[in-house]
Amino acid sequence: MRDGVKLATDLYRGDAVKQAPVILMRTPHDRTKQKGTGEYWAKAGSIFIAQDGRGTQDSQGVMAPYNNEGQDGYDTIEWITHQKWCNGRVGMIGGSYVGAVQWQAAVENPPGLAVIAPQATWSSFYRNLYLGGSVRLTLISNWIAGNTAKSPGAKANEMGQALMRLPFSDLDEAIGWPMPWLDAYLTHPEPNGFWTRLDLTPRLPELKLPALHVLGYHDFFSRESVDNFTIMQKQAHDPETRKKQRLVLRPSDHRTIGKSKVAEIDFSPTALDVGAIQLDWFDRHLKHDAVANSKPFPPVRYFSMGDNVWRDADTWPPEGFQSTSFYLQSDGKANTRKGSGRLTRDAPNNEQPAVTVRADPSEPVPACPVRKHARSRQPFGGLSIRGLLKTATMCSTIAPSNSHNRSHSPGISKPSCSSVRIRRMRIGS
Numbered sequence: 001m002r003d004g005v006k007l008a009t010d011l012y013r014g015d016a017v018k019q020a021p022v023i024l025m026r027t028p029h030d031r032t033k034q035k036g037t038g039e040y041w042a043k044a045g046s047i048f049i050a051q052d053g054r055g056t057q058d059s060q061g062v063m064a065p066y067n068n069e070g071q072d073g074y075d076t077i078e079w080i081t082h083q084k085w086c087n088g089r090v091g092m093i094g095g096s097y098v099g100a101v102q103w104q105a106a107v108e109n110p111p112g113l114a115v116i117a118p119q120a121t122w123s124s125f126y127r128n129l130y131l132g133g134s135v136r137l138t139l140i141s142n143w144i145a146g147n148t149a150k151s152p153g154a155k156a157n158e159m160g161q162a163l164m165r166l167p168f169s170d171l172d173e174a175i176g177w178p179m180p181w182l183d184a185y186l187t188h189p190e191p192n193g194f195w196t197r198l199d200l201t202p203r204l205p206e207l208k209l210p211a212l213h214v215l216g217y218h219d220f221f222s223r224e225s226v227d228n229f230t231i232m233q234k235q236a237h238d239p240e241t242r243k244k245q246r247l248v249l250r251p252s253d254h255r256t257i258g259k260s261k262v263a264e265i266d267f268s269p270t271a272l273d274v275g276a277i278q279l280d281w282f283d284r285h286l287k288h289d290a291v292a293n294s295k296p297f298p299p300v301r302y303f304s305m306g307d308n309v310w311r312d313a314d315t316w317p318p319e320g321f322q323s324t325s326f327y328l329q330s331d332g333k334a335n336t337r338k339g340s341g342r343l344t345r346d347a348p349n350n351e352q353p354a355v356t357v358r359a360d361p362s363e364p365v366p367a368c369p370v371r372k373h374a375r376s377r378q379p380f381g382g383l384s385i386r387g388l389l390k391t392a393t394m395c396s397t398i399a400p401s402n403s404h405n406r407s408h409s410p411g412i413s414k415p416s417c418s419s420v421r422i423r424r425m426r427i428g429s
Contacts, residue, residue, distance in 0.1 A: 001054070001061075001068075001075045008058035009076075012038030012048040013085065020047045021089040021114075021286045022080050026073060026105075027098045028053040028063065028147060044279060046286070047085060051076060053101070063147065065181050066100065066125065066198055073105025081112035088112055091286040093278065095119030095214070096221070096254065103228075107203045115285040117212040117278055120254060122224040123231075125198035126191050135189065137163055139220065141171065144182040151177040164362065204228065205235040210244035210285040214274060216252030217305065218262070226316060233299065233315065244285060247316055248277060249302040270308050272301075330355050 001007065010031050013020070023046050025034060031050035041048035054072055055063030077090050090112045092102040099121030106116055122128040129136055141163060145156070154177035165174035168186035172179035188194040211232055215225040229247040236242045250272060256262045260271035283292035298312035313319070327344055328334075332353030334341030341355070 001072055005054060005061040006059070007054060007061075007072065007076065008052040010034070010038065010050045012042040012050075014042050014045070017042075017045065017047065017085075019085055019087050020045060021091065021282075022047045022049055022086050023091045023093055023282065023286070024049045024051070024076065024080065025092070025094045025098060026051045026053055026069070026076065026101045027094060028056040029098070030057050032057075040275070046282065049080065065144070065147065066097075066104065069101040070104035070108045073101055074108040074110040077105060077110040077113050086112075089114045089286055091115040091117065091282050093117045096121055100125075103200050103204075106207055106209055107200050113209070115210045115212075115282065117214070117281055118225075118228070119214040119274075120216065120219045120221040120225055121228075122221060123200040123204055123228050124195075124224065126195040127201075128221060128224045129185065130189060130191075133189065135186065136220070137186075140185055141175065141182060144179050144185075145175055148177070148179045148181070201227075201231065204231045205237050207232070207236065208238045208241050210241070210281075212246050212248070212278065212281045214248045214250070214277070216250045216254070216256065216262075217303075218251070218253035220254055230316065245299060246281065246297070247300045247302070248272070248274070249300075249316075250274075251303050251305060267303075267308070270303070270310065272303070272310065277301075 008031065023041050025031075025037070025048070027034070027050065031052045034048075034050040038048040038050055052059040053063065054061040054068050061068075073092075080086050080090055081088055090110075091114060092105065093116075094102065095118070099118035102116040102118045103121070103123050106113060129140055138159075142159065145159075150156075156176045157174060159175065162171065162174035162176075165171050169183055171186060172182050184194070191199075211228070213225050213229040215222055219225070226247065226249075229245055233242050233245040233247075236245075251265070251267055252262050260266060260268040280292055280295070283289040284297075298314070300313040300316050300318070302311055302313065302316070302318075303309075304311050311318070324345065325347075327347050328341065329344055329348050330339070330341045330352060332355060333339050334355045335357050
């Protein structure tokens, strides 16, 4: 890298391939776990590179979440394009953190970066972490704890109890060891200059880059990923770039992209091969393959929840669909688990009595089903949560509308509801 730090890198290339486009994955989650992925892309005629991010696994330096990814991405792509086995064109692939580093590299405008395929990720880290000013505390605490080295002899405390600690600046101590980045994120709850480096959204329209946006309805990155697609399709300064965006919406959460079973629901009969979509995408925009470019190219492919079929559209939301308003109503007795609150499509026709609830920070209502993986956002039934509520309850009394007029809302479903050679190296200055 430009500061002399060297990053551990694996290269996958077919024996018969002398020069080809490169698909790059930069990850903090151990590049050696990408052997199958690397062999897949090598057999497809590309060169695949997996790289450990700065300060992770076998790479030098210190891991600071997202802090160096833009510059390290630029330097890596620049290095790749100077190698004799690269034809000068590079694509990037991966999801979550590995998706974000694609946007971070892209806004640095590295020569040779031709296409990206970010899955389930952000372009504004603040906007994804703070929802209406409320921090996703469990999400960020678990992630930072899992990616911050423990102090010698440190033992992790029970996370549920640790998360009750106030002030937030002491939360890392409650978990069990220093986490300066957790402190920094939690002590900057407003969208000020602290977050500027991780606010890429204003720069997206400047990009001249095809992007494949893949995500799940139940993913906690769903808002951000859909917004990224919308910005690139409708606001990109380059008209050709607007035409080279694709959105794929699946019935999955953050843990289940590429899988057919989501929580208690098996979508196997209608499963979508994300790998095939990615292969087509890189054939089109990285290889400029004539056969791939001759095929139809719907900008949006989405799964219609309830009737469980795949549909195509030109944009999102699809044309002809309209937003639907829902109204909370009550006779003033919606403040118990068996209260009379209702969620309806009809606006109240008279003034309704206020509902008073008691908020107790020491006994919060869980934000998702209390299961082993608290970060999961899956289509579980709601009965277990309702049984835990001790405050206000609003019950849905919505009847399904006709299928031709139904709004296909993300997250809503029916209640039933040749040989390959691997080379390892370090990329330095």
